[in-house]
Amino acid sequence: MKLESIVIVRRAALILAGVVASATLGGCMTSTPIWDAHFGEAVRTSAQVQVIDPHAGDHAPSPQSIDGTAAASAMDQYDKSFTAPPVTTNAFTIGISAGGGGGSASGQ
Secondary structure, X not given: OOHHHXXXXXXXXXXXXXXXXXXXXXXXXXXXXXXXXXXXXXXXXXXXXHOOOOOHHHHOOOOOOOOHHHHHHHHXXXXXXXXXXXXXXXXXXXXXXXXXXXXXXXXO
8 A cells, every 4th residue: 555545544534533532422422501501490390380379478467376384285195105005905805894883693
């Protein structure tokens, strides 16, 4: 081969390598900057749609229905309901009483 044809083949190989490298690196490029700009919009939209009146607290004050002492007492009773375990009964003793009742023949 002549020197001139070797130079042409090398240039063609370099151009081909550049095209392949560009195509390969182009596959690595993503469109995430576009997606990142809109990240979370669906969640925010869904949350906004679920709110009926976003300014409800501004124009509808809640009525006062219980005073502080009664509320504290109710909270204490609620807490006490969890400290004392409920009395469990044995399911096999239904109808059997421990005390004296009717049914003894000696009392007649």
